[in-house]
Amino acid sequence: xxxxxxxxxxxxxxxxxxxxxxxxxxxxxxxxxxxxxxxxxxxxxxxxxxxxxxxxxxxxxxxxxxxxxxxxxxxxxxxxxxxxxxxxxxxxxxxxx
Amino acid sequence: xxxxxxxxxxxxxxxxxxxxxxxxxxxxxxxxxxxxxxxxxxxxxxxxxxxxxxxxxxxxxxxxxxxxxxxxxxxxxxxxxxxxxxxxxxxxxxxxxxxxxxxxxxxxxxxxxxxxxxxxxxxxxxxxxxxxxxxxxxxxxxxxxxxxxxxxxxxxxxxxxxxxxxxxxxxxxxxxxxxxxxxxxxxxxxxxxxxxxxxxxxxxxxxxxxxxxxxxxxxxxxxxxxxxxxxxxxxxxxxxxxxxxxxxxxxxxxxxxxxxxxxxxxxxxxxxxxxxxxxxxxxxxxxxxxxxxxxxxxxxxxxxxxxxxxxxxxxxxxxxxxxxxxxxxxxxxxxxxxxxxxxxxxxxxxxxxxxxxxxxxxxxxxxxxxxxxxxxxxxxxxxxxxxxxxxxxxxxxxxxxxxxxxxxxxxxxxxxxxxxxxxxxxxxxxxxxxxxxxxxxxxxxxxxxxxxxxxxxxxxxxxxxxxxxxxxxxxxxxxxxxxxxxxxxxxxxxxxxxxxxxxxxxxxxxxxxxxxxxxxxxxxxxxxxxxxxxxxxxxxxxxxxxxxxxxxxxxxxxxxxxxxxxxxxxxxxxx
Numbered sequence: 001x002x003x004x005x006x007x008x009x010x011x012x013x014x015x016x017x018x019x020x021x022x023x024x025x026x027x028x029x030x031x032x033x034x035x036x037x038x039x040x041x042x043x044x045x046x047x048x049x050x051x052x053x054x055x056x057x058x059x060x061x062x063x064x065x066x067x068x069x070x071x072x073x074x075x076x077x078x079x080x081x082x083x084x085x086x087x088x089x090x091x092x093x094x095x096x097x
Numbered sequence: 098x099x100x101x102x103x104x105x106x107x108x109x110x111x112x113x114x115x116x117x118x119x120x121x122x123x124x125x126x127x128x129x130x131x132x133x134x135x136x137x138x139x140x141x142x143x144x145x146x147x148x149x150x151x152x153x154x155x156x157x158x159x160x161x162x163x164x165x166x167x168x169x170x171x172x173x174x175x176x177x178x179x180x181x182x183x184x185x186x187x188x189x190x191x192x193x194x195x196x197x198x199x200x201x202x203x204x205x206x207x208x209x210x211x212x213x214x215x216x217x218x219x220x221x222x223x224x225x226x227x228x229x230x231x232x233x234x235x236x237x238x239x240x241x242x243x244x245x246x247x248x249x250x251x252x253x254x255x256x257x258x259x260x261x262x263x264x265x266x267x268x269x270x271x272x273x274x275x276x277x278x279x280x281x282x283x284x285x286x287x288x289x290x291x292x293x294x295x296x297x298x299x300x301x302x303x304x305x306x307x308x309x310x311x312x313x314x315x316x317x318x319x320x321x322x323x324x325x326x327x328x329x330x331x332x333x334x335x336x337x338x339x340x341x342x343x344x345x346x347x348x349x350x351x352x353x354x355x356x357x358x359x360x361x362x363x364x365x366x367x368x369x370x371x372x373x374x375x376x377x378x379x380x381x382x383x384x385x386x387x388x389x390x391x392x393x394x395x396x397x398x399x400x401x402x403x404x405x406x407x408x409x410x411x412x413x414x415x416x417x418x419x420x421x422x423x424x425x426x427x428x429x430x431x432x433x434x435x436x437x438x439x440x441x442x443x444x445x446x447x448x449x450x451x452x453x454x455x456x457x458x459x460x461x462x463x464x465x466x467x468x469x470x471x472x473x474x475x476x477x478x479x480x481x482x483x484x485x486x487x488x489x490x491x492x493x494x495x496x497x498x499x500x501x502x503x504x505x506x507x508x509x510x511x512x513x514x515x516x517x518x519x520x521x522x523x524x525x526x527x528x529x530x531x532x533x534x535x536x537x538x539x540x541x542x543x544x545x546x547x548x549x550x551x552x553x554x555x556x557x558x559x560x561x562x563x564x565x566x567x568x569x570x571x572x573x574x575x576x577x578x579x580x581x582x583x584x585x586x587x588x589x590x591x592x593x594x595x596x597x598x599x600x601x602x603x604x605x606x607x608x609x610x611x612x613x614x615x616x617x618x619x620x621x622x623x624x625x626x627x628x629x630x631x632x633x634x635x636x637x638x639x640x641x642x643x644x645x646x647x648x649x650x651x652x653x654x655x656x657x658x659x660x661x662x663x664x665x666x667x668x669x670x671x672x
Contacts, residue, residue: 025311025312025313026305026309028312029304029305029307029309029310029311029312030307030309032309032310032312033308033309033310036310044165047163047164047165048164048165048235050162051162051164051258051260054158054159054162054258054260055260057158057260058158058260058261058262059261059264059333059334059337060260060261060262060264060337061260063337
C-alpha cells in the first residue's frame with residue numbers, strides 16, 4: 001500500500017513537472033518571438049544607420065555642406081615641379097653619413 | 098433478463114464497432130486531409146527576402162545600396178476621419194517623399210494635386226485597399242505611426258538607395274521590375290544582376306494560437322543568400338569632378354550631349370559620366386533614350402582622333418617612320434569622283450608624319466593609309482577591337498560592325514584614315530588610346546575590381562587582348578601626340594609644365610546621306626603624364642554650338658578636367 005502511495009506521489013510529481021515545463025515552454029515561445037522581433041528591428045536599425053552614414057558622407061552632401069559653410073573652390077593651385085634625385089636631400093635618398 | 102443484457106451488450110458492441118469504424122474513417126481515410134488542415138493552422142511559412150548587394154566605389158563607399166522602405170495603404174471602409182482631413186495630413190508627408198527637390202513655385206500646385214489624389218483614393222468607400230504611396234521612408238512612417246489613425250497600414254519593401262543621387266547613373270543602371278520581381282537594367286545593375294540579386298530563403302515553423310513559435314516543434318529554415326557586393330575601380334573624387342565638368346561643358350559649349358571617360362592604361366575605369374543623365378530612383382520618369390549609357394551604346398564617326406590608330410598601325414607595319422615625308426601633301430587628293438581636302442584648306446608639302454599628326458592633315462593620313470593598304474588597315478582595325486565589343490562589364494554595350502575586308506574600296510581606305518566612314522563607340526576609342534599608353538597592349542576595360550560578401554571574395558582579373566602594336570610604335574605615336582598637344586590647334590589650352598599626349602577630333606555628323614558641316618562630334622582623347630600615364634581620358638561633345646571645332650570645345654574641357662585631376666592623382670609638373 002505504501003509503495004502504491006509513493007508511486008502515485010511520484011507520478012503526481014511527474015505530471016506537475018510536465019505541466020510546469022509545458023507552461024514554461026509555451027511562454028518560451030513568446031520569448032523566442034520577442035527575440036526574433038528584436039533581432040529584426042536591430043537589423044533594420046543597422047541598415048537605417050548605414051544609409052544615414054552613406055548619405056552624410058556622400059560627396060554630394062559634403063559639397064553641399066561646404067557651400068553652406070562658405071567654402072569656395074581654390075582658383076589657384078600651386079604645383080611643385082618634379083625634383084630630380086640629385087636635388088633631393090640625402091636622407092630622402094636613404095644615404096647615411 | 099439475460100436476453101435484455103445480451104441485447105444491450107450486442108447494441109453496445111455494434112455501437113462500439115460503428116464508433117471504431119467512424120474513428121477509422123476520420124483517422125485513417127481522412128487522415129491526409131485533416132493533417133493538411135491542421136498543418137495549415139499551426140505551420141506557418143515566411144519568405145526571407147535576400148538583400149540586393151551594394152555597388153561600392155574604390156574607397157568602399159556605396160554608390161548604390163539597398164534600403165528598407167514602406168508601402169503605405171489604406172482601407173477606406175475603416176478610416177474614421179473624413180478624406181478631406183486625412184488628405185491634408187498625408188498630402189504633405191507623401192509629397193515630401195515624392196518631390197524632394199521641387200522649387201517653391203511648383204510646390205503649391207503639386208501639393209494641391211497630391212492632396213486631391215489622396216482625397217479621391219480615400220473616398221472610394223467600396224474598396225478595401227488603396228495604395229497611397231509605393232515608397233515612404235522610415236522617418237515618414239514614424240510620423241504616420243505616431244498619428245495612430247485607424248484604417249491605415251504599411252508593408253515592408255526593399256528599394257535601392259543612391260547616396261550620391263544621380264552621380265554615375267549611366268554606369269550603375271537601375272533596379273526595375275519584371276514579372277519575376279526586381280531586376281537590374283543597364284550598367285552594372287544589369288550586367289551583374291544575378292550576382293547582386295542573391296537568393297531568397299524560407300522559414301517554416303509550428304506556431305501556437307498566439308502566433309508564437311512552439312519550442313521543439315517543427316522548424317525548417319532555408320537561409321537567404323544575400324546578393325554579393327561589387328567593389329569597383331570608380332574613384333568617387335574623379336567621378337565627382339567629371340560629373341561637374343561635363344554638365345558645365347555641355348552648357349558652356351551649347352552641346353546636345355557629352356561624355357567623359359577616365360581609365361587607367363591597363364583598363365581600370367576610374368570615372369564615366371554622360372549628360373543628359375537621369376535619377377536612377379526615378380528611372381520611370383526619364384526618357385527611354387537617356388537610360389542607355391552612350392559611352393558604350395552609341396556609335397559615332399570619330400574624325401581626326403582616329404588618326405592616332407591609323408598612324409600607329411602604319412608605324413607598326415614599318416610602312417612609314419616619324420620623319421617620312423608626305424609627297425602628296427601639296428593639295429587636295431582626287432580618289433574616283435571624290436576630292437579629299439584638309440580641314441582648313443591649308444597644305445603642307447613634304448610634311449613629316451609627326452607634322453601630319455600635329456596639323457591633323459587629312460592628305461598626310463591618306464598618304465600613310467595608302468602605304469598601309471586596305472588589307473593591313475583592316476587587320477589593324479580588327480586588332481584594335483574596332484567592330485566588336487570591348488567586353489566592358491556594362492549590360493548595354495553594343496558595337497557597330499566593321500565592314501567586310503573585301504568590300505573596302507580606295508575611298509573607304511582614304512576616309513577611314515581620318516576617321517570618317519567608320520563608326521565606333523567612345524569606349525572603343527578610349528581603348529585605342531589606352532593601348533598606346535599601355536605600350537601597345539590592348540586592355541579590356543573593367544569596372545568591377547572584386548565581388549565580395551558573406552565571407553566570399555573573388556577578384557575579377559584584369560585582362561588584355563595582347564599586343565596590337567610594338568612598344569617602339571607606341572612610343573613613336575605617343576611622341577607625335579605630345580607634339581600635337583604642344584604645337585597643334587589646341588596648344589592654347591594645354592597647361593604649362595605638364596607633358597600630355599593627346600589628339601583632337603572634329604567629325605561631321607552624317608545626316609540623311611550627307612555630312613552636315615555645322616553639326617559635328619567634337620572629341621579629345623589623351624593621356625598624362627605622357628611618359629608614365631596615370632590616366633587616359635576621352636571627352637566627347639555632340640553638336641557643340643559655340644564652335645564646331647574640338648580644339649575650341651572638347652579640348653578646353655579635357656584640359657579643365659585634367660587640371661583638377663593632376664593634383665588629385667598627385668601628378669607633378671615636369672618643368
